[in-house]
Amino acid sequence: MTPEEALDAILMHAYEAASRGAFLEVERAGEVLRGALRRLTEVERELEALRAREAALARRLRAVEEGRYRVLKLVLELERELKL
Numbered sequence: 001m002t003p004e005e006a007l008d009a010i011l012m013h014a015y016e017a018a019s020r021g022a023f024l025e026v027e028r029a030g031e032v033l034r035g036a037l038r039r040l041t042e043v044e045r046e047l048e049a050l051r052a053r054e055a056a057l058a059r060r061l062r063a064v065e066e067g068r069y070r071v072l073k074l075v076l077e078l079e080r081e082l083k084l
Contacts, residue, residue, distance in 0.1 A: 003037055 001009075007030070014026045 003040075004034075007033055007037065 011026065011030045015023065018026045
């Protein structure tokens with residue numbers, strides 16, 4: 001059962017149990033909860049995008065560090081050659 005389906009089931013029972021005055025409160029609460037579920041879905045998508053971006057940045061950082069290591073190694077080899 002999805003969160004939306006669960007909310008629909010809860011609201012259905014709340015509507016059935018609500019008196020006339022409480023019916024509007026149940027309706028407003030349902031709207032608020034639906035909005036919260038939509039926002040949660042948006043935030044989950046944003047989190048996935050951020051995690052993908054973090055992984056891409058980590059790969060780029062590793063590539064930069066590997067390049068830096070190779071340059072340092074070449075500098076040390078050149079220094080050794082020049083001392084001979």
